Amino acid sequence: MAEDSGHLLIVEDNKVNRLLLTRNVELLGHRVSVAENGKVALEMLTSDTYDLLLLDIEMPEMDGFEVLEALKADAALRDLPVIVTSSVEGLDNIVRCIELGAEDYLPKPINKVLLKARVSSGLEKKRLRDEQKELLRRFATSEVAQDLEESGFAIGGQLVYASVLFCDIRGFSELSEGRNPETVIELLNSYYTLAFEAISSHGGIVTLMIGDGLMAVFGAPRPLENPAQSAVFAAQDMLAMMAEFNQDQAAGAEPVIKLGVGIATGEMIAGYAGTDKRATYTCVGKTVNLAARLEEHTKLTGFDVLIDKETSTRLPDDTPVQSLLQARFKGFSDPVDIFALGT
């Protein structure tokens, strides 16, 4: 089977149409299951997974409109692309299908070229949606992922109070030079696995990954009681896990990873940015810039974790925090208070 082939469910009560459509779709290289009416289709959809639904409208028991309504109401099935295949007369019926969430409409008798194009684009949509869900699942806690999925991928922002954490590997370019690519990628994967674990276990979500750097947000989209403390806990966990990892690495004469972390807390704009096809949850604003500058500043100061004043005031009294000299950062008119987190 071709790599881009899919598993399609054809819902059609008429035997001739069912056989013909099945034949045509199979000739395109896809796997086909069939249902004789909407009721049977919904039962099949709950017990097996499909990539695309080809749905007739005129059917006994449960018609196509009712199937579309049921799919729309079901969070697990809402994203399944549906192509309505029908010779139902009247533009208003087609409009009704689209309004109920159908991706596309194919009039009968079905043109083979159109069928091929629509099925490919339907499968591509499914693939993109699965990818987006997978990314969301990987980047966020399941709680947050579910929240985002339910609220929909609305593009738009809101002002939130949150903490931002920037982290990267010290001297990673030098570290990666002269090593084989597999070793470098494996090292990066270990780093990301540990960092993600530390971040998500304290309620944060990773919003950005570039090379050996990542950005995480605490307190958005779900508010946290004390985002600053959560971010600092995550940083401490990351360092602790990395230390353990480095012990093993050193024992095997493998490279060790040294991290630099910057954390800032305050108001920022959070939301989805991008286009409908590719959007990412992100935060922007001065607080975000500050966290990035603090992370860069770790290179100069030699401390692993630098935090801003707002973050430091939110921490419990017994947190080992040391005040450093103020610094001037690009984009900030006044010198900035800097604190280092002790270990």
Next chain:
Amino acid sequence: MTDTLIDAEVFAELQETTGEEFAAELLTTFLDEAPRMIAELKTAADQQDQDGIRRAAHSLKSNANVFGATALAQIAKDIELNGLAPGPLTENAVLEAFDVEFARTSSALEALLDG
């Protein structure tokens, strides 16, 4: 009747795209299924079940189109859109025309199978 009984190109294309053997099987299926669909249409007409009339006519129309049975499809489409007037089935002019057209069409289609 101004419409063509069978559009030969449609059936030829069906054979070409799905394979001759499959096209023949599909046609046999239609000839087997059609009497049941027509019976459904008549039952619905007898009970003045407009939804049932529309559904049965719709199925017949879409199947007739698959094989290029243009004239039959046209009458079925008229019934789908306009329904059937109440009254005894035997006196219904539209149904009578449909029966005549189906008899002619199925003979022509059977000839295609043999040819």
